[in-house]
Ligand code: OAD
């Protein structure tokens with residue numbers, strides 16, 4: 001399959017990404033035992049770790065998410081070699097779409113353009129009232145988080161808590177996610193990196209490639225989300241275990257792209 005990258009067989013690549021690709025930047029993922037966010041929420045006394053990102057829970061107890069958000073200043077992290085590899089695919093006109101579950105905006109820091117990016121779980125760019133959906137000022141939201149105060153909606157009679165434009169459990173995904181299905185249907189290679197493929201509907205995307213389209217999973221652990229389906233359809237799923245930055249460097253070297261890669265990496 002790597003041969004296909006090198007000799008230009010693949011020209012419409014869809015890259016699916018998750019929290020694992022930002023781990024080397026210093027941002028924890030969700031589900032890794034020990035280090036993942038979900039393994040470190042004891043102080044919030046949640047029934048389920050996912051409550052932290054669940055809309056019904058947020059409407060009831062917004063202070064829990066605000067406290068959590070205070071600990072994370074996502075502005076301070078840099079894009080990883082894996083992000084820059086996606087950028088390289090874009091520069092080589094091989095990238096059809098990067099569909100990410102991440103909300104850390106590291107794609108922008110690697111200059112992946114909005115036209116080639118779908119942030120399926122939203123992003124940290126805007127803020128909305130969780131109750132009436134009124135758009136509120138994002139910087140004011142951030143100031144409230146920093147000060148440990150809940151920012152409340154100013155629409156008459158509302159007063160709902162304001163949240164960033166990230167998709168919580170119980171909320172629908174942005175239109176851009178459904179639009180990105182076209183790229184999935186038309187892709188000639190699907191690269192899946194740094195995700196446990198545990199959350200629907202994102203984890204359904206590998207089901208929608210065309211017959212026989214190759215899929216490569218680059219991840220610390222295998223996932224079984226689509227294997228039976230792939231087998232039926234004849235899609236070939238190659239699993240490359242390990243850290244994605246290491247695998248990316250190996251792919252870059254196997255393709256003879258080292259020089260171009262060094263050029264897109266920051267000094
Ligand atoms: P997860 O934490 O579920 O999965 C991250 C995957 O990346 C795991 O399989 C890790 O083994 C792997 N991993 C970690 N570090 C890695 C590295 N350096 N190289 C390669 N693989 C590595 O994160 P996501 O799949 O992104 O949604 O989680 C999906 C969604 O669940 C999130 O968007 C979030 C969460 O609940 C919402 O909150 C709506």
Ligand code: ZN
Nearest residue numbers: 129132153158
């Ligand atoms: Zn409101």
